[in-house]
Amino acid sequence: ADNWGEEILNRITDRLRSPTTFNFYQAVSAETGLSKHQFHTIWRDSLEQAYGKILADSTVTPLHFIQKQGATNSQPRWAAGDSILGFIGNAGQSYMSLTSLYLKHGDAKPEELTPGAEGFDWSPDGKRVVISHKNFYDGGLVAPPAMRVSTLPGSPIQHDPENLKHQQNCERCQFALTGSRFNDLFIRSIHPDSVEKQITFGERAKNPAWAPTGDKIVYVTLHDGTNNLKLVYPQYPDSTEILTHFSPGTQVFSPRWVDSTHIVFDYVTDYNRDIGIIDILAKKSGEGSEQSIKPKSLLENRWDERDPYPVNDSILVYSHDKTGVFNIYQRNLKTGAEVALSHVVGGAFQPELIKDDLVYSLYDSLGFNIAQLGQDEFFNDSLSESFSRHLPRRDWSSHTTSLASEPYATRYGPMFILPRLQIDIDQSKHKTIVKPGFFFFSNEILDNYLLMGGADVGLNKDLDLFLLAEYRGFLPTLSLEVYHMARNTVEELNYQNYPSPSTNIKFRLTQATLKASVIIPENHHLDVDVTTGIYNTFINDHIIQRHNDIPLSVPGLDYDYFKGIDWGLHYQLAGLAVRQERSINPSGSQLDVSFRDNYHNFMSNFGYREDTGTWGEIYSLFHYQRLDIKHFYGKRLSENSKAVVSLNTEMTVIPHNGLDDFFYDFAGGLPGLRGYPFYGLSGTRKAVMTGTLRFPVLRNLYKPIAQYALQDVYLGIVGQIGSAWIGNSDASFSSVSDFNHSVWNDLDNSKWLKDVGLELRLAGFSFYGYPTAIEFAGYYGFDPLSITTTETTYQYGQDVRYYWRVLFGFE
Structure with a gap:
């Protein structure tokens, strides 16, 4: 767009629609006149020029890797005493979402503690961890464990899970009908054989941070597309307290405790991330379930500021990209003085500064790795802000927020039609049958239903029809499948004492299946279905003649040689x-x-049917x-x-x-x-x-x-x-x-x-x-x-x- 104007994007998109355009590079070459190698060279040169400006006259900080295995390694955090480093990583996995909690003791190789962990934090004594990972949620229909309590002593929280599970229209009960998997919080010791204790239930919880007093944990929750901060008290599982009530669409990340009452976090409302702070003892405003504490903005600029780590109440270490590259900075909140601690090429995130040693997540060509910097290696200088001057101004004036809310109703999607060409090869008769046709499909916006079908027909009147309808609005997924196929052939018929005449024969198959499918947490799949079918043969009119006898006309014959119904169960235990x-x-x-x-x-004969x-x-x-x-x-x-x-x-x-x-x-x-x-x-x-x-x-x-x-x-x-x-x-x-x-x-x-x-x-x-x-x-x-x-x-x-x-x- 910088070289050819924004309109070239539309032209490339139109070019991709052409049936003679097979790949993206062909479309780009047609519109720009450049080969894919030339186009790649221009892109590479532009990056080298941009990074050259950023790194000009500056020394890149040295890299000391703690963990390089895996494409994503994040959230490095030291336990009390600085002897154990915990982090989230995906060593040995193909996908960045398949993470685990790893612990590294000194120079030893990291050991996996909890598979599936997506976030964690240490207890103040360094003996336990709180972990966020997905868990199949029963929706509160199963009686809460005995360890849950109804009232938290000394707190305004009045949470009664016994009453909650009996509410007919509660959100938890609705989720139970879907077999949903939610992120929740669990506590365990760092001993490999320890047992997890669940402390939240159906909260969609992530990014936990344990308070220095040890009596509460702050975490990020998600509801209706908006993040908020909540507290949970480890000694009283399921005793949650809402802290914030952000405007719809706000996303919240990385809360950290400044002291026992203040929490810093980064959040985004419409553009880049900013950093805010909240005092949990501040007076709540609002009414009913919307009572919350209004946070204060701590850092708010045009560039992106994220991953705050408070060293104390006046020193904040965090990451931002005002130069075009994310690096780690240290800011004095009282004086406003700021220095860069790192100067890397890829990006530096999620810092933690303990005893003048900086540990962080480094992004480079291999992915996200855990790296460390000593105090004598800190960059300790300012970096150019030229990149920030090119950031566009936020302007949402063309967007309206006056739309009225209404209950969700089924939104029928458009019907898509795709061409289809089927080729059948009959090797016994050395024939090739070409059958043009089409597929059609439509689904609901939230994927509550699917309608799919297809048809094709050959010049010899061979026919294929199918229809699939699927509805996912209930606990079992309901589906109906209907098939009809017709095949035409010419065969010789055997008549006793007569020469074998040839005639047209049509075979028809019609079958329908009604099925209910359910996934049973975690890896079990159960199907129940009923199937009925009819197989039919039609023999066309034909003539038989023996030597010079008078030809005999034999009328056509149409009969069903199979009619049946069956039902079945299918169970799958998936562990791939x-x-x-x-x-x-x-x-x-x-x-x-x-x-x-x-x-x-099954037809055994023709005869008189009583x-x-x-x-x-x-x-x-x-x-x-x-x-x-x-x-x-x-x-x-x-x-x-x-x-x-x-x-x-x-x-x-x-x-x-x-x-x-x-x-x-x-x-x-x-x-x-x-x-x-x-x-x-x-x-x-x-x-x-x-x-x-x-x-x-x-x-x-x-x-x-x-x-x-x-x-x-x-x-x-x-x-x-x-x-x-x-x-x-x-x-x-x-x-x-x-x-x-x-x-x-x-x-x-x-x-x-x-x-x-x-x-x-x-x-x-x-x-x-x-x-x-x-x-x-x-x-x-x-x-x-x-x-x-x-x-x-x-x-x-x-x-x-x-x-x-x-x-x-x-x-």
Whole structure:
């Protein structure tokens, strides 16, 4: 915008809308005439020029790192006695949000104390810590623990959790219906085996600071988009007291105690952060729940001032960016004198000054690290304020604040329509069917509902329709899925003593599923669903003729060969590690257990139906159950390794040994043993085990290829063993022991097949933001497999089978 004017941003955006523009650099080059390398050079030179002005004639302070592992390390705080340093970090994690509390004793390696911690502070004696981390909240419906009290002695707080939990319309009760996870405060000792004690409940609490008297803790809370300061008394859990009542939208950060009654903090109302102070003994104003103490502004300028640390009631250490780079400053609040303690290139934040040693969070090219400066290394000088002169003036005159508030109502989002092109390849007939169509979707602004569907049709009248409706306004998420598919083909029909005529045949499938899903804290997922479906065949009119006989016209035939209904339960225990590579190369564990009770009618013949008095389909009812168990376990070869060795186990048991083979499970192809065809292995029992060693070949490439940007390449070495078989017809399932005996007996008598394969996975993005997962694989089956039908015998195994797929993510 500085070089070409602000209008170029609109032109680039318009250019990105063009179907011939595949990536951002192509749009930029078209509008500026510069290649991406030239554009990057200009951007780099502008940064070097800006930093050159900031650092001109100044010495950069030396860097002494305490903690460099991880992309984010923050909130360094010394315990009493200066022997233990605590900080929040994410060493070994892929995301900055996956933080933990670490303690560092002297020169020893930091040790993780509390996973998931997002903020903390020391008790005055240095023996305990108060921690902020997420916790599943019951909404107050569960009786409060015995350690909670109803009244805090000597305080105006009158908090009765017993009454609160019975309020029909209380906010806590509403949150209980959503399974929300809130940040709350917990106290624990620094001993690794100590137990946490929860002291706030459903508060959305962060940034705690323990008072020097030890009897109270201040923290930042969030309600309706606005932060405020609150107190909690550690000896009386759930005894909270509101301190401030800021105007809507105010954000508050980093409270610290000056003494036992004054608190400094940084906050932002509309532009940059400023620093304020509050006296907790000051008289409250307002009425009812809005009674609060009005804070005073301590530092308020056009630039950003944050992370205050009061050395005493007159000396304040904090961070600001009036030079264009955040650095640590020390200000005498009485005289106004200020000196810079640091002069860094990236940014210095969250200072703590103890005994003339400064510890802070340093931002550089590697992320946020914990660094330290001795008193003799302080910059102790002023820095240029040239950057602050270029800051724009705040002007909100075009914004109105006179909008009336009203209860939230469902806001229906717009309907989006996307083109769709599906290509079906019929290898048996050497045909390719192209089916153009579209997707449509719409969701509510707060994601309370989702409506999604699609349709496509081919020139041969093949048809695909689907509709998904989902509602998230209740504790269980309710969804309805409806599918209809039609396939047209030309087949030869077999007539006794007649030549086989060819005719058009249409297969139609219609299915609907109603499902309720609920997440049970923390890693449990439960689905209950009911499914009904109809499979139909229509044989077109045709003519049969034997030699020179008169041709016979055979009318069309339309019949349902399957009609059924079933219900099922699906339980998932999710424990996959949250890593950047969790899609392409997952680690951790996951268990899926599915049970279905099926009432399926399968056509066995045509004949006279006594129930209707007509000629039609004769059905056999198959009432059977099905149990599926899947378990995945993957482990990284070392703490920092990207290579994962994993074992995936799948088992299916259908305890109905007289079942028609139409309902058998299959154990070949992509879902099973990939060295054998999908229909080559079938039965009422299935067991497949897959061992994989997968490791990166190339990472973080970001190589554009037309509309696709290649990011990671992984190679997997895979070995499989498995089988599918028909259960013993004499098996008994009257007890658990009989069931176990039958399963193990079948395992001993089944034929086990083995294969080995290589998988190449490519992960990237298409069209700026759509994740695109591409996989190529080849598998060799070691064991021969013979499949005999009424006409011939097919031989499989001892050859290579190839697969490829393109999806939004890896399975």
